[in-house]
Amino acid sequence: MRSYGVPASCGRMVEFGRQLPDIRTVVPGPKSVAAMDQLARFECPAITARRGRRRDDGGRDPIVWAEARGANVRDVDGNRYVDLSGGFAVASVGHAHPEVVAAGQRQLATMPHAMGDLFPADVKIRLAARLADLAPGSLTQCIFGSDGSDAVEAAIKTARVATGRHRILGFEGGYHGMTLGALGVSGYRDSFRAPFLDSAGRGDIRLPWPGTGAFEDGDTVLAYIAQLLGSHAMGCGDIAALMIEPVQGRAGCRIPPPGFLSGLRELCTRHGVMLIFDEIYTGFGRTGTRFACEHSDVVPDILCIGKAMGGGFPISACLASEEVMQGWGRSKGEAVHTSTFLGNPTGCAMALAAIEVIERDALSARSAELGERALNALRGGLADNAMVSDVRGCGLMIGIELADGDDTGLAVRAMFDLLAQGFIVTPGGVAGNTITLAPPLNIDATLLDAGLQTIIRGL
Ligand SMILES: Cc1ncc(COP(=O)(O)O)c(C=O)c1O
Structure with a gap:
């Protein structure tokens, strides 16, 4: 067991949040193990067993x-x-950033919940306007969600209504979430989709990631996609969108080769296919620019954001241009896409504060x-x-x-x-x-x- 204590150079008390590790028990310690025993009794084994890698499977408790x-x-x-994980890349401003916490506390004390699409909160409107300010290109309209998968579902639905087509192209290794639509586009683990093949992404097509298998570079993959989009066989004329993480996260930080994303942009434009960037992991500074799409100077048709956006509160959004969002048509009195917690005020207040910290502190x-x-x-x-x-x-x-x-x-x-x-x-x-x-x-x-x-x- 090793205790690093506080950085010696500081010569003063360093507050919790900026301290080196201090490990006092075997890891996991007895209280963690006991808590995991309890959790294993009450949580679906698909979750606890996987995360926990319980000792009876030869693994260690978390x-x-x-x-x-x-x-x-x-x-x-x-x-x-x-x-060093940022809590799944969420804590970009750090955990419990004081300004984000204060914004959340103020909002909680005033109005933690409003009525999403029916009687929206003032703070939801401020966040929508702020996102429009920051978004690349003309992606000025949004659909809020509660987590990343929500934003991905909204993106898939938006692409379908905007094009009148159905099929979505995704990449091997791509991870977009666990809801049925998102699973269909994901190519991270076949086992995640296997029990749901009847409904998860029936008809969606998995593309090779550059540098894998026979597809040794970006140009080979682009040529393959060009062929697919140009073909009228096997329902290829029904392709609504191509979804990609501009840097694959869960697949282990896989970066596409130079020119690949702009090649995709060109192909999608030529074939009237929506280009969806899933920046749930990469957005808000993670890759060194506000959005990862800036590295290749490509503006997608639809952008998904989440994770870091809420400063620890579950909130996400799907952004697109006015023109693309018009694909939904006019509401006939009831929202065609909404949810109880749409644009939750506490989440919006925390997101505004987190974004402010990211921008102000460069x-x-x-x-x-x-x-x-x-x-x-x-x-x-x-x-x-x-x-x-x-x-x-x-x-x-x-x-x-x-x-x-x-x-x-x-x-x-x-x-x-x-x-x-x-x-x-x-x-x-x-x-x-x-x-x-x-x-x-x-x-x-x-x-x-x-x-x-x-x-x-x-x-
Ligand atoms: C790129 C990407 N998209 C979507 C998701 C799904 O987000 P959530 O787990 O919040 O539903 C994730 C989660 O890790 C992700 O990394």
Whole structure:
């Protein structure tokens, strides 16, 4: 067990949120294990077993979180960690950012809930206008959702009503969520879709990701898509949209080759197919620009955002131009697409505050700068490491691919080993062999460096 204490250079009390790890028990500690035993009794096994990798499966229990602020997390056993995962890339402004919390508290005390589409909240209107301000191109109209999958469903429906077509193209390795529509487009794990094939994306088409299988580069994939879109066989004339993550997240930070996204833009425009960018992971500075589409200067027809947007509150949106949204037609009195919590006021207030922090503190630029530094450190430190086959990144979205692609447990074991040393990372990758990092964009450089050095030493 190793206790890092506070950074020696500081010579003053460093507040929780900016502290190095302090591990006082075996990890997971006894309280975490007991809590997981209880959870396993009450939660659907599809969730607890997978997350928990219970000991009877030969795995270890997870830690159970009790407190999170800034880049720090404390578990129920009192151990302190540095969160290099950003809580699934949500905590871009850090956990419990004081301005975001204050905005949420004010809204909770005034009006936590309104009536979505029927009697909307004033704050929902302010957020819609702010998103229109920040969005690329003319994507000035939105549909709010509660989580990422909601935004993806709204995007799929928007593309269908706007084109009058049905089929959606998605990519191998793409992850868009777990609702039936989103699962249909996702290509991350066939096993997620297998029980629902009758309804999840029947007719949707999976495209190869550049550099996989026989498709060794972006041009080969573009040529394949061009052929597909130009063909009238097998219902190809019924393709409504092509959905892509501009950098694949859950697949282990896979970055498309230069020219690929602009090639897709050109093909979609030529064939009247909606180009949907799922920026739920990459949006709001994660890749070093406000939206990842800026790296390739491509404006999609539809943009999905979520995760970091709410500063920890579940809220998401699907954005499109007025022209595309007109595909829905005029409401005949009842909203054709809505939900009880549409544009929830607390979520909107927290999103406005989180976005303000990201913009004011220039966190996209910080993500680019720290990301480049991190990538150099990892590439330098892991250059001669036979276990590592690739280190890639874009801003503070980083993937360390481990060489043994057949050992689907490798990244999970790395995650537990790092956890025992006080650093939280997530396992990812199509083959389950990638360690992914998505720390808060305002993480203290000392904490990030300590994490990187621990990863380099550990591997
Ligand atoms: C790119 C992307 N799209 C969609 C989703 C689904 O979002 P949620 O889990 O909030 O439904 C995720 C979640 O990780 C994601 O990374």
